[in-house]
Amino acid sequence: MTRLTLALTVFLAIALSIGVFRITYQVDELEKELSELNRQILEEQETIHILKAEWSYLNDPNRLEDLARRHLGLKPMNGNQLINLDMFDKQLLPDDPNAQPVKLER
Amino acid sequence: MELRGAREKQLKNRRAIETGHNRAVVTGAVFAILFIVLAGRVVDLSLFQGSREPTLVDSPSMGDVVEAVRADIVDRNGVLVATSLPADSLFVDSKAFLEAGEDPTQAALKLARILPELAIDDTVKKLSSGKRFDYLVRTLTPNQKYQVNLLGIPGLDYQSDERRTYPQGPLLAHVLGYTDVDGRGIAGLEQSFNHQLTTPGGKLELSIDVRIQSIMRSALQDAIDEFKAIGGAGIIMDIQSGELLSLVSLPDFDPNNTDTLVGDAGFNRATKGVYEMGSIFKLFNTAMALDSKTVTLNDTFDASKPLKIGRFLINDFHGKNRVLSVPEILVFSSNIGSAQIALEAGTDLQREYMGRLGLLNTASLEIPEVGTPLYPTRWRKANTMTISYGHGIAITPLQLTSAVGAMANGGLLPNPTLLKGNSKDRLPPRRVISEEVSAQMRKLMRLVVLQGSGKKANSAFYRVGGKTGTADKQEGGSYNRRARISSFAGVFPIENPKYAILAMVDEPVGNKKTFGYATAGWVAAPIAKRVVDRVGPMLGLAPSAGEEQAYQPGDPLFIKVKG
Numbered sequence: 001m002t003r004l005t006l007a008l009t010v011f012l013a014i015a016l017s018i019g020v021f022r023i024t025y026q027v028d029e030l031e032k033e034l035s036e037l038n039r040q041i042l043e044e045q046e047t048i049h050i051l052k053a054e055w056s057y058l059n060d061p062n063r064l065e066d067l068a069r070r071h072l073g074l075k076p077m078n079g080n081q082l083i084n085l086d087m088f089d090k091q092l093l094p095d096d097p098n099a100q101p102v103k104l105e106r
Numbered sequence: 107m108e109l110r111g112a113r114e115k116q117l118k119n120r121r122a123i124e125t126g127h128n129r130a131v132v133t134g135a136v137f138a139i140l141f142i143v144l145a146g147r148v149v150d151l152s153l154f155q156g157s158r159e160p161t162l163v164d165s166p167s168m169g170d171v172v173e174a175v176r177a178d179i180v181d182r183n184g185v186l187v188a189t190s191l192p193a194d195s196l197f198v199d200s201k202a203f204l205e206a207g208e209d210p211t212q213a214a215l216k217l218a219r220i221l222p223e224l225a226i227d228d229t230v231k232k233l234s235s236g237k238r239f240d241y242l243v244r245t246l247t248p249n250q251k252y253q254v255n256l257l258g259i260p261g262l263d264y265q266s267d268e269r270r271t272y273p274q275g276p277l278l279a280h281v282l283g284y285t286d287v288d289g290r291g292i293a294g295l296e297q298s299f300n301h302q303l304t305t306p307g308g309k310l311e312l313s314i315d316v317r318i319q320s321i322m323r324s325a326l327q328d329a330i331d332e333f334k335a336i337g338g339a340g341i342i343m344d345i346q347s348g349e350l351l352s353l354v355s356l357p358d359f360d361p362n363n364t365d366t367l368v369g370d371a372g373f374n375r376a377t378k379g380v381y382e383m384g385s386i387f388k389l390f391n392t393a394m395a396l397d398s399k400t401v402t403l404n405d406t407f408d409a410s411k412p413l414k415i416g417r418f419l420i421n422d423f424h425g426k427n428r429v430l431s432v433p434e435i436l437v438f439s440s441n442i443g444s445a446q447i448a449l450e451a452g453t454d455l456q457r458e459y460m461g462r463l464g465l466l467n468t469a470s471l472e473i474p475e476v477g478t479p480l481y482p483t484r485w486r487k488a489n490t491m492t493i494s495y496g497h498g499i500a501i502t503p504l505q506l507t508s509a510v511g512a513m514a515n516g517g518l519l520p521n522p523t524l525l526k527g528n529s530k531d532r533l534p535p536r537r538v539i540s541e542e543v544s545a546q547m548r549k550l551m552r553l554v555v556l557q558g559s560g561k562k563a564n565s566a567f568y569r570v571g572g573k574t575g576t577a578d579k580q581e582g583g584s585y586n587r588r589a590r591i592s593s594f595a596g597v598f599p600i601e602n603p604k605y606a607i608l609a610m611v612d613e614p615v616g617n618k619k620t621f622g623y624a625t626a627g628w629v630a631a632p633i634a635k636r637v638v639d640r641v642g643p644m645l646g647l648a649p650s651a652g653e654e655q656a657y658q659p660g661d662p663l664f665i666k667v668k669g
Contacts, residue, residue: 046192056186056273061320076640079567079649 193245193269203261245269284361313349333614339376345511348520384577387496403662437558448494511606514597563631572596574626594630609633
């Protein structure tokens with residue numbers, strides 16, 4: 001009886017210590033991974049920050065205006081191009097479906 | 107004998123066993139108590155405190171990133187206009203440099219080729235000083251850092267630092283101001299919000315719209331180039347809330363590079379400069395007379411001959427030489443008529459209204475660069491007459507914009523602000539004129555643009571109302587006829603005014619296209635038209651529709667243009 005108890009105790013002690021050590025190493029590993037990820041997150045956030053500044057720089061209204069003029073043939077919008085919903089109706093849905101849309105007299 | 111000896115031995119043994127037993131029991135008890143304490147602590151920790159696993163891992167929050175970093179500034183649509191970027195500062199460990207046995211002069215020459223701001227003799231001194239740490243250049247660009255690394259000079263090292271960056275360059279220079287090398291704000295919002303910007307989460311949201319700011323800036327710059335002017339200012343204000351959508355002062359500088367701060371580039375003409383604004387004051391003069399019921403729109407004044415006061419002679423620029431009605435005095439910008447209206451109202455009333463319009467004390471704005479108006483300490487009759495048409499009182503363009511806004515928005519003076527949507531933290535706008543008078547002023551301002559000196563401000567899509575003002579600049583107590591301030595202040599759309607606009611050009615020179623004129627009607631009014639045409643759609647304004655009322659002879663608002 002005593003022998004059996006002793007053997008069981010020794011076995012349990014060994015099994016438990018192996019378990020505890022394994023978990024400790026796993027936690028260490030995970031912590032290393034976590035801090036690595038955190039470092040990467042910080043790095044990415046810094047990159048995003050710099051990219052945001054660059055985005056704002058590239059969106060300088062003067063620059064966009066120049067690019068749109070040169071490459072897209074766009075011009076600044078003027079008040080003529082704005083109509084309200086009532087006029088939209090009249091302009092796009094003529095009574096006679098065969099009629100061509102005409103410019104409204106204002 | 108034998109037996110006795112054995113017995114004694116037995117007794118002795120038993121005593122020894124007993125002692126050993128007692129000791130074991132005591133030790134066992136002590137250990138048992140300790141283990142019970144430990145067990146209790148384990149139960150306490152695992153069951154009563156923190157019985158659950160933490161569900162979140164410790165991750166870096168944004169707070170960690172911006173640690174010791176100045177907060178961003180964004181415009182009203184969230185466009186980044188000021189931010190702090192990581193940058194490296196170059197320093198020299200002179201001891202290591204000297205130990206490597208390099209020649210300081212050669213190294214300094216090589217460095218100066220990449221970093222032109224380094225003075226060679228200064229650098230040589232720093233390289234050979236023997237000190238372990240001395241800054242050479244603060245905040246290098248990544249490209250400069252790469253090139254310095256290529257040189258392979260020993261003893262040079264970097265310290266991570268931050269650099270305040272303004273992605274939009276000079277666009278908001280006078281609004282934002284700038285910071286010194288240590289990142290302390292020393293002008294503009296950077297200065298006045300230095301504390302807030304250095305605390306976490308201290309992000310600033312401006313009322314400025316960079317698109318509108320850009321349109322205003324380029325329109326103003328074009329006018330300055332065309333008329334060879336020395337500077338200018340432009341403002342667009344939401345006259346309900348007082349939010350400034352655009353605040354431009356030219357010339358400006360690039361806050362990324364304070365070397366561009368040359369001459370008066372750092373001087374904010376829009377808020378710091380005080381100028382005699384000329385005939386725009388006739389709006390306030392007319393509003394004062396109508397609001398105090400000194401005159402009605404039907405009254406007339408004789409503007410056929412110059413007005414004499416002491417040694418001054420008040421004359422009209424666009425003289426009509428006849429009797430003018432109150433609306434005509436404003437539309438034809440008659441100094442003679444305005445002075446007579448002011449005399450009728452009296453000095454005290456004029457001073458009271460100027461005070462109400464906030465033209466006698468310093469405007470409040472979030473930046474430190476705000477100018478204090480100049481006005482006569484002793485307000486004589488002659489002052490009353492000249493102030494009626496905007497001479498003898500100097501105010502900032504910002505104050506003028508607020509006051510013109512109050513003329514049109516129903517009579518409430520807006521409090522200007524550079525920050526978005528903080529109207530609840532601010533004082534409510536103050537009533538300066540009655541709603542009826544404001545309605546009359548809207549009609550009068552529209553007439554000036556339709557029939558008076560502001561014709562070139564007439565946008566084809568959005569109805570503008572306003573007034574021009576041309577004033578000779580004072581130099582050493584006398585007026586200089588060659589140096590003038592030409593400005594236009596107005597509101598749009600006039601049927602329901604939402605925004606006030608001001609364009610001011612400092613010392614324009616007339617050219618062939620304007621027949622030599624450099625008056626506000628030729629210089630400043632076209633800026634307003636250009637800007638209104640472009641910003642109208644951006645502000646979501648529907649173009650003005652419907653017929654405009656034309657006034658018939660007999661109506662007090664009828665303007666007799668001919669004769």
